[in-house]
Amino acid sequence: RRWRRPSERPKLISISGRAPGRNNLMCERCGVGQYAPAQSFCQECPEGSTPSADRTTCEDCLMMHYSVNGVDECLPCNLPLAVVDNRCVWWHLPLLALGLGALGVCGGLVLSWKRSRKAKKIERILEEVYMELWDEQPNTLDAYSKKLYGLGLRKVNFDQHISGMRALQSQRAGVSIGYLLSADFAQLAIQRTGKDDPTFTDMKTCFWLSEDPIGEDIICPRDGRPGCALVDWIPRRERREQTHFMSWTWKYSLQQVRSALGTFQENLVGPCYFFMCFFANNQYRILIEESNSGTDNLEEVFE
Secondary structure: OOOOOOOHHOOOOOOOOEEEOOOOOOOOEEOOOOOOOOOOOEOOOOOEEEEEEOOOOOEOOOOOEOOOOOOOOOOOOOOOOOEEEOOEEEEEHHHHHHHHHHHHHHHHHHHHHHHHHHHHHHHHHHHHHHHHHOOOOOOHHHHHHHHHHHHOOHHHHHHHHHHHHHHHHHHEEEEEHHOOOHHHHHHHHHHHHHHOOOHHHHHHHHHHOOOOOOOOEEEEOOOOOEEEOOOHOHHHHHHHEOOOOOOOOOOEHHHHHHHHHHHHHHHHOOOOOOOOHHHHOHHHHHHHHHOOOOOHHHHHHHH
């Protein structure tokens, strides 16, 4: 009798609902909760389903029913319970979770809206403060600080904003044409130099290189150090954001400049505040300390 080698053993082909047995000599019916397509092996039905009667496929559970491993029939889930993700739970739990989630989303949206509204309000008030600082009065900051503190702006942030605004205004400030033509400026120049028609070079020596320099004890808003630009020393009403650039030389005399400005003013429409290096630059940093901290961003100023 001739025996076949193991590799020559006929392959057992299983039918639907059954799978090869352990000895691979016969087919066995799939176990509880299992199914087997034709020519396959037994496997568990996915959640929410149970084996069909012939175990060839899986059938979904009916509404309000669920399945568990190791059973052939779906189990009922009666009120007040409900099926959620193939689990029978109290019906109010998913609604409660959904409600809490919706409440959290709504709360987040409301909080975001309030923060955005508050931020816009703070920004609008800070813009008002910037304009008011040009003509700052003793109670200007007190009035606005109370409003901003009420909106949640901290004092340290308020102080930082004010310092930044003052520095920016100092850099952007120009001298009014009215001040340049005024008797006050002419008298200042004549008294300081002792000349009837001094040049601005004469004024330079008497304004900043004398024993009593102008603005020596005033803190410069730009760097927080003593010694300010002339534009920060003149009356506040005579300084605003620069509107015109003056091309000139310090060798011009007071009367030459006043005469030219008088002619220019005849056809002038609207306010006029000059960038005039004599006034706009901090001469303490340039003349005395010999640093190059003048206004070197004219492209930005007159953009």
